[in-house]
Amino acid sequence: MSSSAFPPGWGQPSGTQAGAGFATAGDGRPVWIYAGFWWRVWAFLIDSIILTTVDTVLGYFILPDFRVKWEELPVPDSTGQTVDVVDIAQRVQPDTISVLIPHIQVGNWHLPGLLMALVPALYFILFESSRFRATPGKRLCQLEVTTLQGDRISIGRATVRFLIKALVSFPILHIGVLMVAFTRHKQGLHDLIAGTLVLRAENSQIVTFNRRM
Structure with a gap:
């Protein structure tokens, strides 16, 4: 199979032939896609x-309710006397008026907000370090996250990968993410720092072998 038969984005080495989740070089040695x-x-996008x-459903149950409390603030007349809104409604020409000031009450949002922030972290860290080696979005696209040796990544490595991606790769003009399009092994900044690869897998299985440098 010619290299042109590969879908866009595979990033296969030139002069390779397709295999089960990998390609074979001219000497028959497998190389990763x-x-x-x-x-x-x-x-x-699928993961998002x-x-x-998940955040919408979870937020419905754990985020505090927003309530508006109305406080009446009487406005005194020249005599210093005040009347409330009930008195105003009963008078044809009231001498004084009062206004209602809204106060928004949300209760304690710090703990629920922290839990909501942990959802994406736990999602990426636990899925990518699990035996699936991928989030549901990556699984649907037949992708897997591995070490540079093709092994399953640890929770610690997955945590480093997520933190760099969330705090550096995405916020700083997405440069760390765009690096995937230009690096030799299709690695983002978070992959380079964490020592990980994202490989294309056939039937969600990665064959472990020595990586061709």
Whole structure:
């Protein structure tokens, strides 16, 4: 199979032939197919939809209710006397008026807000360090996160990867994410720092072998 038969974003080495989740070089040695930029974009969009749904449902149950409390503030007349809104309604020409000031009460939102912030962190860290090696979005796109040796990543490595992605790769003009399109092994900044790869897997299985450098 020619290299042109690969879908865009596979990032396969030149002169390779397709295999079960990898390609074979001219000497028959298997080489990994690195997940390209657009495959990872689609996976992230799927994960974003899932996370948005989870956050919406979770927020409905744990976020504090917003309440508006109205406080009456009487406005005195020239004599210094005041009347409330009930008195105003009963008078044809009231001497004084009062106004209602709204006060928004939300209760304690710090703990629920912290729990909501932990949802995406736990989602990416636990899924990518699990035996699935991928979030649901990556699984649907047949992608897996591995170490540089093709092994399952640890929780610690997954945590480092997520933190760099959330605090550096995305916030700083998405430069760390755009690096996927230009680096040799299709690695973002978070992959380079955490020592991870995102590979294209056939039937959600990655064959472990020595990576061709």
